[in-house]
Amino acid sequence: MTGIVDIVYAEYNYWIYVTLMMIGFYAMIAKKNLIKKIIGANIFQTAIFLFYISLADITGGTAPILVGGHGGEHVEHAADVIYTNPVPHVLILTAIVVSVSTTAVALALIIRIYNEYGSLDEDVILAARKSLQPEFSEYARQKDVAEVNHQ
Amino acid sequence: MIWILDITMLFFLVVCAIAAISIKDLLSAIIILSAYSLIMAVVWVEMHSVDVGFTEAAVGAGITTVLFIATLARTEGRSED
DSSP states (O other), X not given: OHHHHHHHHHXXXXXXXXXXXXXXXXXXXXXXXXXXHHXXXXXXXXXXXXXXXXXXXXXXXXXXXXXXTTOOTTGGGGGGOOBOOSHHHHHHXXXXXXXXXXXXXXXXXXHXXXXXXXXXXXXXXXXXXXXXXXXXXXXHHHHHHHHHHHO | OOXXXXXXXXXXXXXXXXXXXXXXXXXHHXXXXXXXXXXXXXXXXXXXXXXHHHHIIIIIIIIHHHHHHHHHHHSOOBOOO
16 A cells, blocks of 8 residues: 555656646647647647656756856865756657647647638537538638639 | 645746636736746746746746737637636
8 A cells, every 4th residue: 555655755746747648638639729639639749748847857866057157166075966857858858849849839820710611619610501502611612603704 | 846836836827827717807817828928937936847937937927928918908808717
């Protein structure tokens, strides 16, 4: 029994990361509003980042910046310093930038969808698509007009 | 790692995540998401990951919020769920 308590206590970062990931996943699946889905995706992404940063941390470690690297007075202790692992930090630094890019593309698509259907609600958009079948999109209508003009 | 600060921040993280997805007003949800990102940045700096921490504070809490609010200005600010 103490084994379970030890695991829950010692690795609480991982439990929080799984909880946040499931909150984001729930929002992506169950919420009808498109902006809510993007918020869920953001929470999901940051939860994975939290996992990687927790992985890199070492008990008693310090930030991966060279101690005494600038010729200070503590150079003689530089070999004793424990650093946290900087490799996951670099990975996540890249992933944050990718995350912002995907969010920006998704929001641009949302603006386009709103201009087309006048709503951000998934059910309203699907109903509008169904009622306007088979040629529902702005592009198809413009193509129709162009073909009629051509004839 | 200061464990009491860590646990407090992680608790607020979960509270902010649940609030951000359950609130109906989208502007409030976005601002809560921004607070979530900022708390996440504090957690990372506290775990000695300073470069990722201030990138998240600038990009995650800053630019993402601006993008969301710009989208909100062009669409509607109310959600049904």
